[in-house]
Amino acid sequence: MAAILDFVIAFLIVLGGAFALIGSWGLARLPALMSRLHGPTKATTLGVGGCLIASMLYFPSHGMSWSAHELLITLFLFITAPISANMIAKACIHGRHVYGDAVAKYEVPLPRPPHPDAEWATFGSTEAAKPE
């Protein structure tokens, strides 16, 4: 039983390290910011989740007390990763005119808004926030 648990822990640790590496490889290799966002926000978060689950299994199985820290870190990372990705994507969309040539080579144009009269919500919100 202990051998099986050790195998599972080792597997999760290797999986976590591999996913973290794949996410960072995507960050370094992909051509544009919007595609670069995919690597770190999905693969790297999953990799850290694997490491945390491994440590959650490791400590009780090796005679130490279980602590809620790993669970807290996992929850916090999985909640905050999409929020920070959304903020970075918004900063990129609103800064398109600022960065100019640095992104123009790779950047695909924004897709059309879903309705002809409507604008993308992120542009509308800044307009609405302005005082009259």
Place this chain on the structure above:
Amino acid sequence: MIDVALTIALTCIALAVVLNLYRLLRGPTAPDRILALDTMVINAIALIILFGIREGTTVYFEAALLLAMVGFVGTVAYAKFLLRGDIVE
């Protein structure tokens, strides 16, 4: 077996941090650098956790928890500054 797995995973994450450093230095835009810093913080959390398993203590988890919270706040503050030119309005 776990020792070998830890060595492999620590090597992978060290390589990942080097790749993040490349993106952080290369840019080309400010959001790219923010994204690279955010990923670097996440990789640092993974490094701390694996180091804690290797040393067999749980004292490092407080540092990992703090890094998770401060890293998120830092990323949001940077992105907010780029969006609005101000952090607290």
